[in-house]
Amino acid sequence: xxxxxxxxxxxxxxxxxxxxxxxxxxxxxxxxxxxxxxxxxxxxxxxxxxxxxxxxxxxxxxxxxxxxxxxxxxxxxxxxxxxxxxxxxxxxxxxxxxxxxxxxxxxxxxxxxxxxxxxxxxxxxxxxxxxxxxxxxxxxxxxxxxxxxxxxxxxxxxxxxxxxxxxxxxxxxxxxxxxxxxxxxxxxxxxxxxxxxxxxxxxxxxxxxxxxxxxxxxxxxxxxxxxxxxxxxxxxxxxxxxxxxxxxxxxxxxxxxxxxxxxxxxxxxxxxxxxxxxxxxxxxxxxxxxxxxxxxxxxxxxxxxxxxxxxxxxxxxxxxxxxxxxxxxxxxxxxxxxxxxxxxxxxxxxxxxxxxxxxxxxxxxxxxxxxxx
Numbered sequence: 001x002x003x004x005x006x007x008x009x010x011x012x013x014x015x016x017x018x019x020x021x022x023x024x025x026x027x028x029x030x031x032x033x034x035x036x037x038x039x040x041x042x043x044x045x046x047x048x049x050x051x052x053x054x055x056x057x058x059x060x061x062x063x064x065x066x067x068x069x070x071x072x073x074x075x076x077x078x079x080x081x082x083x084x085x086x087x088x089x090x091x092x093x094x095x096x097x098x099x100x101x102x103x104x105x106x107x108x109x110x111x112x113x114x115x116x117x118x119x120x121x122x123x124x125x126x127x128x129x130x131x132x133x134x135x136x137x138x139x140x141x142x143x144x145x146x147x148x149x150x151x152x153x154x155x156x157x158x159x160x161x162x163x164x165x166x167x168x169x170x171x172x173x174x175x176x177x178x179x180x181x182x183x184x185x186x187x188x189x190x191x192x193x194x195x196x197x198x199x200x201x202x203x204x205x206x207x208x209x210x211x212x213x214x215x216x217x218x219x220x221x222x223x224x225x226x227x228x229x230x231x232x233x234x235x236x237x238x239x240x241x242x243x244x245x246x247x248x249x250x251x252x253x254x255x256x257x258x259x260x261x262x263x264x265x266x267x268x269x270x271x272x273x274x275x276x277x278x279x280x281x282x283x284x285x286x287x288x289x290x291x292x293x294x295x296x297x298x299x300x301x302x303x304x305x306x307x308x309x310x311x312x313x314x315x316x317x318x319x320x321x322x323x324x325x326x327x328x329x330x331x332x333x334x335x336x337x338x339x340x341x342x343x344x345x346x347x348x349x350x351x352x353x354x355x356x357x358x359x360x361x362x363x364x365x366x367x368x369x370x371x372x373x
Contacts, residue, residue: 009033009040018044027051030060039063049073049094061086073097073117085109096120096140108132119143119163131155142166142186154178165189165209171262172196175317180204188229192216194262197320197333197359200226218259221323221338221358224371230340234258234353256337259355263333266319271334273363278332285330289315323358324365334360338371 005022009031012020020043022031027048034040035057043064053075057063061083069092077098085106092115100121107116108129115138116130123144130139131152139156142165149164154175162176165188172187174196184207185199192213200208200222209229210216217234260270269279288307292315307315318328338356340349360366 005031006033012043013040016042018042019047020045021047022051023047023049025051027053029053030055030057035059035063039065041065043067045069045071047071048075051075053077055079056081056084058083060084061088065089068092070094080104080107082106088112091115093117103127103130105129111135114138114158116140126150126153128152134158137161139163149173149176151175157181160184162186172199174198174264174320177201177320178317183207185209186229188212192262194218194260194264195220197323197329199223201321215261217261217354218337218357219340219354221356221369221371224338224343224345224356228349230349230352230354232352234355256335256355256357259337259357260335264319266314266331267333269332271332271360271363271366273334273367275334275363278362282330282332285314286328289318289328289330292316320359322361322365324360324369327361327365329359329361332361334363334366336360336366336369343371 005025030053040063044066046064046067049071050073053072054077058081067087067090070090071094073094074097077095077100079102080100082104084104087110089112090110091112093113094117096117096119098121100118100123103123103126105127107127110133112135113133114135116136117140119140120143123141123146125146126141126149128150131150133156135158136156137158138161139159140163142163144167146164146167146169148169151173153173156179158181159179160181161184162182163186165186167190169187169190169192171192172195177196177198180202182202182205185205186209188209188211190213192210193215195210197220199220205226207227208223210233211229212232214232214236219228219230314330318330320329321327322329336358338358340346340352340354340356343356356371358369358371360369
């Protein structure tokens with residue numbers, strides 16, 4: 001086996017191969033032949049699937065500087081060296097089915113990266129620096145132990161496909177709604193209880209799969225005309241608990257109250273059709289938002305006020321937009337429930353008790369909202 005490996009690598013060096021296949025070689029160490037002398041300066045694609053590697057060499061980028069694709073699926077890799085960030089031309093990195101518990105921040109230096117596959121590892125978090133990958137199109141982090149996704153993920157402005165099935169996620173960052181190229185989002189088999197108000201507002205997002213989130217009982221009405229997967233959602237016997245739970249149940253009825261469990265902390269008021277006056281705090285926030293959206297380039301012309309970071313973040317990423325008129329919302333929502341079983345989609349989605357929820361900005365929009373309009 002060693003002789004055959006040596007011959008394969010020697011031939012690749014002599015003939016300046018751009019592709020090198022070292023799959024199924026039972027390798028437990030990175031072949032030293034790849035790193036001798038000048039390495040393989042011309043190699044662009046390296047396939048090392050289904051071996052027994054536990055790590056990568058620190059000088060990988062120095063010896064293989066022109067790597068475009070690196071496939072390390074199904075090894076025993078526990079840690080990736082910081083030097084991985086030096087692979088300046090790398091466009092595709094597959095680390096699926098390994099034993100990764102930690103992903104180094106230097107992954108954010110792979111500015112050419114377009115496809116990153118990390119499924120079936122032991123990751124509990126992702127570094128914020130992953131948001132620096134502005135060319136990233138595909139991210140697969142399914143079957144890990146993630147409890148949250150980085151807020152900075154919205155900076156991956158080229159992201160088209162995000163898969164995070166089978167994790168421990170309890171919420172979806174609303175910042176993801178600003179990923180205007182995202183076409184498919186899959187977060188099946190997590191612990192989701194609530195989805196961002198604006199999820200599905202982007203026309204580009206066409207496929208949303210949240211199957212088997214048993215406590216998820218409400219879907220934003222924007223998803224009504226999308227391809228969705230919600231089998232096994234809303235099947236838990238979740239009981240409304242605490243002051244908020246009791247308030248939701250009493251004010252809105254049990255069904256709507258359950259659909260709104262997990263509302264963001266920014267929601268301070270739940271409006272109804274009989275509320276004809278929008279609270280002053282909400283009016284102030286909408287006014288501030290218009291000012292900051294249209295602020296002049298000359299900062300000296302801005303109002304002489306300093307706002308806390310939490311407020312600035314909310315102004316940059318509002319709670320959502322009215323599903324009727326697109327008015328931004330910050331502290332109040334007017335929800336309206338449409339049980340899926342009462343829609344034309346009932347025949348398609350049988351094993352679910354979820355409802356579509358329209359989030360409106362006023363009692364007028366609430367009264368006039370039409371799910372099929």
